[in-house]
Amino acid sequence: MSEKSLPIGVALTPLNEDFREDPYPILAKIRDQAPVLEDTELRRFIYSRHDTVKSILRDSGMWSDPRKANPGTFSAEFLGRGMSEHEDPSMLMMDEPDHRRLRSLVSQSFTPAAVEKWRERTRGVVEGVLDGIDSEEFDLIESFAGPVPTIVIAEMLGINPEMRDQFKVWSDVSVVSAFNPFPTEEQQAASEEAYNNLWRFFESEIAERRQNLGDDLLSDMIRAEEDGDKLNEVEMIRQANLLLVAGNVTTTDLIGNGVKALLDNPGQWQALLDDPSLIKNAVEEMLRFDSPVVNSGRIANKDMEIEGCPVAKGESLSTSLAAANHDPEVYPNPTAFDITREDTHHQSFGGGRHLCLGAHLARLEAQEAILGLMRRYPNLKHSERGLTYHAITSFRGMSHFWVAASK
Ligand code: HEM
DSSP states (O other), X not given: OOGGGSOOGGGGSTTSHHHHHOHHHHHHHHHHHOSEEEETTTTEEEEOSHHHHHHHHHOTTOBOOGGGSOTTSHIIIIISTTOOTTSOOOGGGOOTTHHHHHHHHHGGGGSHHHHHTTHHHHHHHHHHHHHTOOSSEEEHIIIIITHHHHHHHHHHTTOOGGGHXXXXXXXXXXXXXXXXXXXXXXXXXXXHHHHHHHHHHHHHHHHHHHHSOOSSHHHHHHHOOBTTBOOOHHHXXXXXXXXXXXXXXXXXXXXXXXXXXXXXXXXXXXXXXXOGGGHHHHHHHXXXXXXXXXXXXXXXXXXXXXXXXEEOTTOEEEEEHHHHTTOTTTSSSTTSOOTTOSOOOOSTXXXXXXXXXXXXXXXXXXXXXXXXXXXXXXXXXEEEEEEEEOOOTTBOOEEEEEEEOOO
C-alpha cells in the first residue's frame, strides 16, 4: 500500500466507523509505512512512532496556543475556533510564561500526596454507585463508569449533591463539542448554553466559598498564592471548567476500556481477582493498551525537521498516543493485554509541560472503581446487548457497554 492510499483526515478520527471500532490496525499500518504522515485534509502532520511522539511532547519550545498556528492548520481551524485575541485559552492551550504561572497556582491540589487523601472518599463513591445498580444486566458506562468520575470531581469541588446530575449534563455537552472539529449548529448552540450555565454556576459557587472557605478545590484555588500572585475569578472558573472537560469523559473511558480489556481476557480478570495488589500495574497497562485519549499535539515554534521531514513554523503536529503505545520497537507483543507486563510506561497522559495534571487522580479513581466493581461482581461478563463506541474526536471510549453479572 502506498502512502497515498493510507487514510487521512476524518478517516483518522472516531467520526469514521472503522477507526472508531478498532483504530489499532489502521494506526499500525501508518506507523509502519508513514511514521510522518501529512494529513492534507485536516492540515496537520501525524506522528506515530513512540520515540518521536515522546520527544515532540517533551520539547519545551513547542507551542500549544492555537492563535500562534498558521491559518488553515488543524490547530487554528479546529482547536482555535472562536477564540478571541484578547481572551486567554485554558491551560491546555497556553504557552509560557502564562502556562507556568497558572499551573503552579493549581498544581498543589493534584500532587500524588494531595490526591491520595481522596482515596477513602473515592472508595465510598464507588460503593455508593454500585449500591444503586439494581439489575443483573446493566450498562457499565451509564450506571457506573460515567457517574463515578463526575461525583468524585463534584465532591472535590465541594458541589451540592443535588446539583450533580445537572452538572454532569453540562460537562458532557461541553466536552462533545470542545473536541469535535465538525459540530452541527445545534451542537454548537447546546455547547455554548452548557458553557454559559456552568460559568454562572461557578461564579455563584466561588462567591459562596469566599464567605465560607472549605476543604475543596474551589477553596484551594481561592487560597492559592505564589510569590504574591493569585488567581482571578475568570481564571478560577476557566480552570474548574477545564477539570470537567479534561477529566470526566477521559476517566469514564479509562474505567470502561479497562473493564472491557479484562472481560475480553478472562485469564487477566482472574489474575487480578486473585491478586488485587496488581491493580496499579493493571491500570497502567489499561492506559497503554487502550488509551482514552488517542492523540495530543503541539505547534512548531520554528522551521524544523522531524524524522527527516521539514515542518514550517506554525504548522500543526499531531502526536498519536494510541500508535505510540503500541509501537513494537518499545513494547514486546504490543497488542497483548498483560497486567503483569514489566514496563507499562505509556504516552497516554502526554508529557513535558502539559503532562496531564489529573494523572494521579485518574489512576486512583480507576484503581478504586475497577477493584470495587470486581469485588462486587466477581463473575461479570459481556452481555449479549453488546457495546457502542462514542464518536468524540481525540478520545476513545464507549457510550454504552452492557455487562451481565451475578452477585
Ligand atoms: C484517564 C484519564 C485521563 C487521560 C487519559 C488524560 C489525558 C490527558 C492528556 C493526553 C493531556 C495533554 C497532555 C499533553 O499534551 O502533553 C492532558 C492534559 C490535562 N489533563 Fe488529563 N487526562 C485524564 C484525566 C484527567 C483528570 C481526571 C483531570 C483533572 C481532574 C485532568 C486534567 C488535565 C489538565 C488540567 C490538563 C492540561 C495540563 C496542562 O496543559 O498543563 N485530566 N490530559
